[in-house]
Amino acid sequence: MKKQVCYIIFLFMTNILVFYCQSFKMMTYNIRLDIESDGENRWELRKDFFVSQIDFFNPDVFGVQEALPNQIKDIESGLKKYTVIGLGRENGNTGESSSIFFKTEKFQLIEQNTFWLSETPEKVSRGWDAACNRVCTYVLLKDKKSKTNFYVFNTHLDHMGEIARKNSVKLILDKIKQINKSNLPLVLLGDFNLLPSDERIQMIKKEMLDSRDVSEKEPFGSEGTFNGFNYNKPATERIDYIFLLNNNKLKVNKYAVFNESKNLKYASDHFPVYAELKIEK
Template sequence: MKKRVVFVLLMVFNQIHSQELKVMTYNIRLDLASDGENSWSKRKERVADLIRFYEPDIFGIQEGLPQQVNYLDSILVDYKVFGDGREGGNKGEHSSIFYKHNQVELIEQNTFWLSETPNQVSKGWDAALNRICTFGLFKNKESKHLFWVFNTHFDHMGEIARVKSARLIHQKITQINTKNYPLIIMGDFNLEPDAEPILFLSNHYLHSKKEAQLIYQSGGTFNGFAFHKPIDSSKEIDHIFITKKAFEVKKYAVLTDSYSCKYPSDHFPVIVELNFLK
């Protein structure tokens, strides 16, 4: 009898666990020698350790140059990665998506440019730089749920570009997600929550922070490596959105981890714990 009860409890636990999905977005700051004490070579292990500790099932990075993507790929052995650079192929900054290959299966993937010509390497509207969105269709190996993840990095200068980029991503999702699978949009949007493009996305999707049952460390996500200065709460520019009626948001957090009076990146990662609703 006791064995049967234990078996049933294990079945229930596994079923609940298989419904869970932990997702993180993290601007890791590009590799610049001019960052001095905050250069990539001096903090890359801290970035990797943070990711390993929090164990997201899927995480998207921004500003990852090829050598940074390769480093994380080599040291985070439980993960696989995909995504093109914004200059095409493996060139330039990546908005790569990493995923735990023993938990989720990648079904398809692609990258498009945030511009009037999204299917080719290009700079859009009034943007200062080429910008991209990398996305993938995944399958949870235990629960068999299919779901999409989009990871992006909006331009830091072009106001029109940020408005158009939000609308382009929504347009692409409408074209791609014809079966209405659960969907996650994440990234560095270079926009505060009350900016028009964020409000636009919030009208079509749910902002994970607003739906969270438990919030830890809410506020600014950009620190500028300024450890001894208060975080500007208005600089909440990294966001995670989810489709309506698809997920329960159990937890939301801005991870303000530090070491030796330094931050691993000039952004804090944002992490959410989700449950599939059906």
């Protein structure tokens, strides 16, 4: 009888801990668009390794950048436990997307949208001095077990437009304030095409936390996230990030940049950035 009572108490306390400290595995990954000129690094030759890599790390939520529609379909086909949300940046839902994948069994989709990084974010458009159309996709998810709600924003800033990157950061931060009126836990991830010392990254860090900076465990892996498919050269440029809204509701257990290879080849010209997060209530 005493053993049964102890077991019931243990289960009760375990459920309380799960409810008050819910953990999630997050990842951001620029997958490199499918382009024939990549030759031996083209998508057709690396997609199986890419999908198996994601499957092994098993993130609860992950965002991709540069993903063309056929690449999204390949990932969906290989990872059936996820739901994907996102729009292509060109007319007719074509072109690259900054899509978000989440585990279907674990989360309920409450809200979703995509906006363009431009003066007219509600429609397909190119902003300021950008070389390309750019988008930000976001979702509001509810954890089915803990009933916790949280936002995930995923974006890819322009690689050339200096004004565009600055204004895109301002737009995203403004949108976060407009959308997240309840001050829920929120994650902003993606490829920002900016180094940590850049003033535009510092703009973000005035309102958000860099998961690498606040990880409880020492960051694992390389600091750089862009490898350029160059296996023989260290990756030193850090341009991919996972930021947290600074409202004391999200903590970082672990942070890592994974640099696995297969037959001296990488799955993308970027490394995946991983963070294990916990939401405290």
